[in-house]
Amino acid sequence: MTDLLEPRAMGRDLVRRDGVQKVRGTATYAYETPVESPAFCHPVQATVARGRITGIDTEAAEALDGVLAVLTSENAERLASTDDAELAVLQSPDVAFRGQVVGVVVAETSELARQGADLVVVTYAEQEHDSALTVDHPGLYAPEKVNPSYDTDVVQGDVDAELAASAVVVSHTYATAMVHNNPLEPHASTALWDGSSLTLWDSTQGVHPDRKAVCTVFGLEEEQVRVVCPYVGGGFGSKGTPHANVVLVTMAARALPGRPVKLALTRQQMFSLAGYRTPTIQRMQLGADRDGRIRALTLDVVEQTSRIKEFAEQTGVPARMMYTANARRTTHRLAALDVPVPSWFRAPGECPGMFGPEVAMDELAHELGIDPIELRVRNDPERDPETGQPWSSRHLVECLREGAERFGWAGRDPRPGVRREGRWLVGTGVASSVYPTMRQAQSTADVRFEDGRYVVEIGAADLGTGAWTVLPQIAADALGVDVDDVEVRIGDTRYPIASVAGGSSGTNTWGSAIAVAAREFRGKFGTDPRDGDEASGQVDQADTDDEHATYAFGAQFVEARVDVDTGEVRVPRLLGVFACGRILNPRTARSQFIGGMTMGLSMALHENSVWDPRIGQVANHDLAEYHVTVNADVGDVQAHWLDEEDPYVNVMGAKGIGEIGIVGTAAAVSNAVWHATGVRVRELPVTLDRLLTALP
Amino acid sequence: MDADIRLTVDGELHELTVDTRTTLLDLLRERLGNTSPKKGCDHGQCGACTVILDGERALLCLALAVAHDGAEITTANGLAPEGELHPVQQAFLDHDAFQCGYCTPGQVCSAVGLLSEVDRGWPSHATADLTSDPELSDAEVSERMSGNLCRCAAYATITPAVQQAGGAR
Numbered sequence: 001m002t003d004l005l006e007p008r009a010m011g012r013d014l015v016r017r018d019g020v021q022k023v024r025g026t027a028t029y030a031y032e033t034p035v036e037s038p039a040f041c042h043p044v045q046a047t048v049a050r051g052r053i054t055g056i057d058t059e060a061a062e063a064l065d066g067v068l069a070v071l072t073s074e075n076a077e078r079l080a081s082t083d084d085a086e087l088a089v090l091q092s093p094d095v096a097f098r099g100q101v102v103g104v105v106v107a108e109t110s111e112l113a114r115q116g117a118d119l120v121v122v123t124y125a126e127q128e129h130d131s132a133l134t135v136d137h138p139g140l141y142a143p144e145k146v147n148p149s150y151d152t153d154v155v156q157g158d159v160d161a162e163l164a165a166s167a168v169v170v171s172h173t174y175a176t177a178m179v180h181n182n183p184l185e186p187h188a189s190t191a192l193w194d195g196s197s198l199t200l201w202d203s204t205q206g207v208h209p210d211r212k213a214v215c216t217v218f219g220l221e222e223e224q225v226r227v228v229c230p231y232v233g234g235g236f237g238s239k240g241t242p243h244a245n246v247v248l249v250t251m252a253a254r255a256l257p258g259r260p261v262k263l264a265l266t267r268q269q270m271f272s273l274a275g276y277r278t279p280t281i282q283r284m285q286l287g288a289d290r291d292g293r294i295r296a297l298t299l300d301v302v303e304q305t306s307r308i309k310e311f312a313e314q315t316g317v318p319a320r321m322m323y324t325a326n327a328r329r330t331t332h333r334l335a336a337l338d339v340p341v342p343s344w345f346r347a348p349g350e351c352p353g354m355f356g357p358e359v360a361m362d363e364l365a366h367e368l369g370i371d372p373i374e375l376r377v378r379n380d381p382e383r384d385p386e387t388g389q390p391w392s393s394r395h396l397v398e399c400l401r402e403g404a405e406r407f408g409w410a411g412r413d414p415r416p417g418v419r420r421e422g423r424w425l426v427g428t429g430v431a432s433s434v435y436p437t438m439r440q441a442q443s444t445a446d447v448r449f450e451d452g453r454y455v456v457e458i459g460a461a462d463l464g465t466g467a468w469t470v471l472p473q474i475a476a477d478a479l480g481v482d483v484d485d486v487e488v489r490i491g492d493t494r495y496p497i498a499s500v501a502g503g504s505s506g507t508n509t510w511g512s513a514i515a516v517a518a519r520e521f522r523g524k525f526g527t528d529p530r531d532g533d534e535a536s537g538q539v540d541q542a543d544t545d546d547e548h549a550t551y552a553f554g555a556q557f558v559e560a561r562v563d564v565d566t567g568e569v570r571v572p573r574l575l576g577v578f579a580c581g582r583i584l585n586p587r588t589a590r591s592q593f594i595g596g597m598t599m600g601l602s603m604a605l606h607e608n609s610v611w612d613p614r615i616g617q618v619a620n621h622d623l624a625e626y627h628v629t630v631n632a633d634v635g636d637v638q639a640h641w642l643d644e645e646d647p648y649v650n651v652m653g654a655k656g657i658g659e660i661g662i663v664g665t666a667a668a669v670s671n672a673v674w675h676a677t678g679v680r681v682r683e684l685p686v687t688l689d690r691l692l693t694a695l696p
Numbered sequence: 697m698d699a700d701i702r703l704t705v706d707g708e709l710h711e712l713t714v715d716t717r718t719t720l721l722d723l724l725r726e727r728l729g730n731t732s733p734k735k736g737c738d739h740g741q742c743g744a745c746t747v748i749l750d751g752e753r754a755l756l757c758l759a760l761a762v763a764h765d766g767a768e769i770t771t772a773n774g775l776a777p778e779g780e781l782h783p784v785q786q787a788f789l790d791h792d793a794f795q796c797g798y799c800t801p802g803q804v805c806s807a808v809g810l811l812s813e814v815d816r817g818w819p820s821h822a823t824a825d826l827t828s829d830p831e832l833s834d835a836e837v838s839e840r841m842s843g844n845l846c847r848c849a850a851y852a853t854i855t856p857a858v859q860q861a862g863g864a865r
Contacts, residue, residue, distance in 0.1 A: 015789055022797030023785040023804055025732025025772040032731035040726070110726055111717045184736045184744055184847045185798040233734070233798030234847045262726075267737040464795030464848050587792045591850060595795060598849030623741035629849060630842040632822075635834075637852035 002543040004645060004653045005515065009476035009483035013587045017468045018231070027231045031188035033201040035260035038190065039068055041252045042113035043245070043269060044103035044120045046095040049616030050129035050338045053093035053102060057121040066108040067116045069255045073102065076251055080219025085308035086341045087217050089247040095124065096308045097131075097340050098616045099272025101244045106252045106261055129338040132613035133304045135173070135281045137335040140302060146314040146332050147348055154320055154386065157327025162296035166287030169296075170363045174282040174356030175683040176666070178609040180271055180618070180626065181345050185233020187245050187274050188264035191253035197224045198250060204229050205240040206500035207493045208459050213242045214250060222493075230491040232463040232501075236599075237344030238275045239463070240502040245273060271621035275343030276609060278303040280315050282356035286363075292370045292378045297325040299357060301332045306341040310334070313342070314349030318434055318663075319357045320386040321549065323379035338616055344502060346599065347659035350435050351666075358431035358667030359682060362674065366414065372430050372671070373400045373409065384549035392548035392648035395579035396432055399555040399642065403430070403577040406640060407557040417678030417696050424561040424570075425696075427676025433664030437550035437581075437646075437655040440499030440509040443539040445517040447479070449529040454479055456488045456517070457495040460510045465658055466588030467506060473584055474511040474652055478518030480527075488514075496536065504552075504656025507584065508649065512542040515651045545648040552655040554578035556597060556665045560672035567688035567695060569605055569673060572635035574598070574665070581646040581655040589657055593639030596661020602629035603662065604669035608685050701765040705730055706774030714761045720769070721745045721756035732771035732801045736845070743844030746802035746809070747771050753809025772801030775808065784808050784861040791857040795848035803844045807858045810840045811865065832862040 021027035028034075058070040073090045082088035089101050105116035130139075142152050163169055190201040198220065204210040207227040215222055232239060249263040265273055280303045287296035301315040316330035345351070365372040377397050383390050404410065412428060413419070419426040445458040456475045462468045467490060476483035489495055499509045517537030525533045559573035576597050583589045606627035609618045620626045639661070645653030666684055674680045679694040697716045702709065705728060714723060721738070724730040736744035738757045745756040748770040756769075775782035781789070784807045794800040814830050822839035823830050830836055837855045846854065 016792065018797070019789045019792075019794075020781065020785075022794055022800050023772065023781065023788045024775075025734070025801030025804075027797050028731070029734075029798065031735075032725065034729060038726075109715060109718075110722055111715050182847060183796070183798075184742060184845065185734070185796065186736070232796060234796040236847070264735065267739065267741075464797060466795075588795075591792050591795050591848070591853065594852050595849040598851060599847075602849070622739055623737045623845065624739065628845060628847065629851070630845060631838040631851040631854060632835075632842040634838070634849075634851045 001647050002651055004647055005477045005651045007477060007582065009473040010584045010652060011582065012473065012585065014469055014473065014585055016466060016588065029185055029231050029233050030190055030201045030203040030229060031262055031264045033190040035190055035192065038260045038262050039106050039108060039256060040110040040113045041104050041106050041249060041261055041263035042117040043101050043248060044105065044117045045269065045272065046098055046100045046102045048095055048124045048126045049098040049131060051095045051124040051126040053095065053122055054125050055123040060119040061105055061116040064112060064116050064119065066112040067105060068108065069106040069252065070116065070120065071104050071251055071255060077254060079217050081216050086244060087213065087242065087247050089244045089251065097306060097338050099340060101248055101273065104248050104252055106256060129616050131337045131339050131616040133279055133335055133337065135302050139335050140333040143310060143312040143332060143334050146312040150314045150317050153331040155329045159296050159298055159327045159329045162327040163285060163287040166295045167290040168364065168367045169285060169287040170360050170367060171285045172360065172682055174284060174359060176280045176352040176355050177607060177684050178276060178279040178611055179345060179603060179607045180276045180609050181236040181238035181274065182270065182628065183234030183236055183238060186265045186267060186270055187239065187243060189246060189249040190260055190262045191249045192260040193253040193257050195257045198253065199226045200250065201228045202246060203232050203239055205232060205235045205461050205463060205502055207461065207491060208497045209500045210242050211493050214246065217247055218250060227493045228491065229461060232461060235463045236346040237348065237502060240344045240500050243274050267623060268621045271609065271618045272340045275341065277345035277352065278305065278313050278342040280313065280352045282315065284356045284360045286360045288364055288368065290368065292368050292375045294323055294325040294379050296327045298329040303334060304337050304339060304342065305334050306339050307336045309341045311342045313352065315353040317349045318353045321384050322357065322432065322434060324381045324385060347435060347663050350663045354433060354664050355667050355684065358664055359670050362429065362671040363680065371414065373404055376400060376432055387549055389547065389549040392550045393644060393646045394553060395642055395644060396553040399553055399577040399579050402642065403555045403557050403575060407575050416675050423563050425564055425676040427560050427672045429558045429560065429668045429671030429675055431556055431664040431667035431671060433554040433556060433660050435504055435552045435656065435660040435663055437508065437552055437649050438503045438505040439512060439539065440505050441540065443498045443509045443513040444496035444536060445510065445513040446496055446534060446536050447517045447521040448534040449531060454481060454486045456486060456514055458490060458510055458513065459493055459495040459498040460490040460506060461501040462490060463501055465501065465506065465592060466585060469588060470507060470584050471510060471514060475514050475518060478515040504658045507654060508656055509539050511652050512650045513537050513539040516541045548648045550649050552578065552580040552657065552660050554660050554664065556668040558668040558672040560669060560676050562673060562676045562691060564695060567691035569686060571601055571669060574601060575638045576661060578641045578660060579644050580641060580657045580660065581644055581649060582653040583641055584652060584654050590639050592657050593661045594637045596659060597639065597665050598629055598634055598637060600662040600665025601669060603684060604666035605685050699762045701761060704768040706771055716762045718761045719757055720759040720761050720764060723761045724756065730771060732773040734798050734802060736799065743806060744799045744802040746805045746844060748805055748809060753806050772804045783864050787857040787861040790860065791853040793850050793853040793857040795850060799844060799846045803846065803854060806841060806844045807861060810858065811862050832859050
């Protein structure tokens with residue numbers, strides 16, 4: 001239990017501090033950094049899915065007037081570390097997946113760079129590749145841990161006995177699609193190497209982790225590298241770790257000392273080089289008593305990683321804590337394929353991992369003739385089933401109840417496929433959501449009194465989440481001053497170390513560090529400081545609580561309409577209720593919730609990176625063919641939250657909110673489509689072809 | 697191959713020699729230092745580069761500079777003098793109709809173009825009655841804003857923002 005800050009600025013509906021720059025377009029993103037006489041890069045990509053380069057002809061490219069450099073594995077600098085194979089760019093002639101970087105052309109203009117890249121001729125000794133994920137892939141293996149460090153398999157109790165003793169068993173296989181983060185701002189950078197030090201303006205979710213990776217790869221000292229990123233045009237996880245483009249732009253800069261270089265991946269290149277969410281196959285069993293009490297839960301997950309680097313999405317993890325069960329088994333198996341490297345995508349683990357289980361809950365509710373909300377209420381655990389710890393706060397049931405009230409759930413006819421309005425079959429669905437409340441180990445904030453104002457510096461990131469606005473609110477309450485008297489500076493390694501904006505942990509981590517710094521400042525200088533007085537605080541000096549299981553909870557409600565003839569699915573209503581501790585700024589929080597929920601809608605109905613295993617490539621690698629939700633796809637989207645403060649998580653009483661919105665939404669959509677049509681779609685996305693043949 | 701063109705951007709006249717492969721988007725962003733229009737896809741699929749080109753909303757990534765000699769471009773940053781905001785920009789602020797901000801200048805310009813089209817009675821796919829003037833219903837605004845992707849998915853706040861700006865005309 002910690003003493004909560006008195007909320008004066010926290011909780012206020014304050015307009016974004018960077019709002020004016022964003023609506024005018026004057027907020028400067030990485031590629032846009034004004035520099036003198038920049039050169040431009042264009043990557044060359046492998047055109048085979050697996051093989052070895054046998055020859056590179058750069059003559060024509062180099063002969064092009066205006067081309068400044070052509071880097072390939074034959075002439076690129078040797079990196080200090082190749083431990084991270086994704087970042088071992090241009091270090092060997094081996095090709096591990098189609099689209100991998102095999103060269104870069106640097107030129108006076110972007111047009112020349114692209115033309116030069118087209119002129120580079122690479123020949124390959126092509127090898128057989130294996131890029132198709134199947135549930136029984138012969139290479140399936142158990143990773144040592146799943147992201148970031150969860151146990152791969154967890155077994156509790158006697159699953160077989162509990163299944164045998166169950167009155168009802170729901171047993172199905174669910175699947176989620178390969179999906180790409182696709183932030184609107186591509187992965188992009190401007191880099192300048194002056195001969196001894198590097199300035200890297202990079203679109204990143206964390207300038208400090210980015211710098212650390214660059215230093216490791218290039219063997220540089222931290223003092224030699226400055227990473228700057230005041231604004232990020234979205235990331236959703238894909239900018240949480242640096243990808244090959246960051247190494248490539250740094251190499252290009254080092255090849256042209258004194259000359260700033262710019263590199264932005266094209267949208268098409270992002271489908272090979274910027275990470276993605278693995279497809280998941282989820283074999284699920286739910287065994288229950290007639291009254292709905294779960295006896296056994298099993299979730300066996302199959303997913304892919306790349307042959308050169310492992311990323312194991314923790315899809316089975318949320319099922320370990322969500323509901324009661326006498327016995328439970330969750331496992332993860334991976335196939336290492338000749339595919340691009342998967343990585344974080346908004347709510348890794350929880351997002352795909354709450355699809356299968358939450359649809360299975362809906363199926364169980366139907367089998368038992370119990371309302372889906374009531375089934376979840378009956379299985380709401382008093383303590384964390386995995387650890388036995390008490391919850392710091394768990395208000396899932398309240399979210400379900402309040403959502404039901406707001407959505408108009410009462411009196412719902414549970415029968416599927418029986419409501420028709422004109423051409424439309426109408427149904428409603430619900431699912432639960434959860435996201436762990438995490439605090440990272442390292443972050444430092446400085447507080448300085450300067451010209452009558454308090455300046456807080458921390459190398460944090462705002463991906464549109466609102467950190468520019470919310471961190472001053474925390475600092476103001478921690479210092480006990482008006483929020484207008486606080487300036488917070490972020491997005492630069494010149495400011496103290498801060499953790500990545502990921503895992504919905506940013507506000508928790510950075511805010512806790514700021515609160516410590518404010519406490520230190522007041523302790524040293526009192527309430528009447530002098531100009532230049534300065535104090536520092538680290539997150540590991542903040543109160544911690546190891547006694548409780550800390551999670552945010554929520555419930556999403558969906559109305560779906562399905563055209564009786566075409567199978568077209570529309571979602572006129574999407575409503576979420578969340579229990580996430582104190583909401584620090586209702587304006588930016590609402591945008592995060594509805595943004596997450598709408599991205600969940602997008603996952604449910606549209607997003608699908610169609611993999612062509614014959615050539616080893618995403619076939620629909622642009623935004624015309626990789627569909628994301630557009631304005632006309634959304635109707636009434638509402639986000640609500642419970643008045644809550646959690647005294648165990650941090651002095652703000654606040655849990656992370658950036659990811660929970662997407663969790664559960666796709667299951668709620670699938671459940672609503674089933675209620676509308678009677679067709680159970682267990683594989684995402686819920687597209688017309690999966691409905692048409694089965695429509696009544 | 698190069699060509700000479702004249703271009704007015706946000707009220708300022710430029711006389712330029714351009715590579716005939718250069719798009720207006722790359723010209724503004726990489727040569728004129730005007731990065732208000734954004735590059736999200738370079739294929740006319742995302743809308744982030746939307747500006748007002750000769751009075752109508754247009755995608756700069758699909759416009760070759762050489763084909764637009766004499767054109768007049770207004771970017772989001774040119775919609776209002778510094779220190780002021782266009783009513784659409786103010787409405788986006790009021791409704792928090794964005795998060796990361798990367799699609800926002802394009803959304804704003806698209807909304808400005810949309811309001812002008814509605815003023816002139818242009819119908820859309822969502823217009824039920826082609827004989828009367830279109831109104832700024834949810835369906836009309838959503839349909840007309842659907843060329844502008846927002847990956848942060850602020851659509852539910854973009855639509856009321858556009859309606860607010862439309863109501864203030």
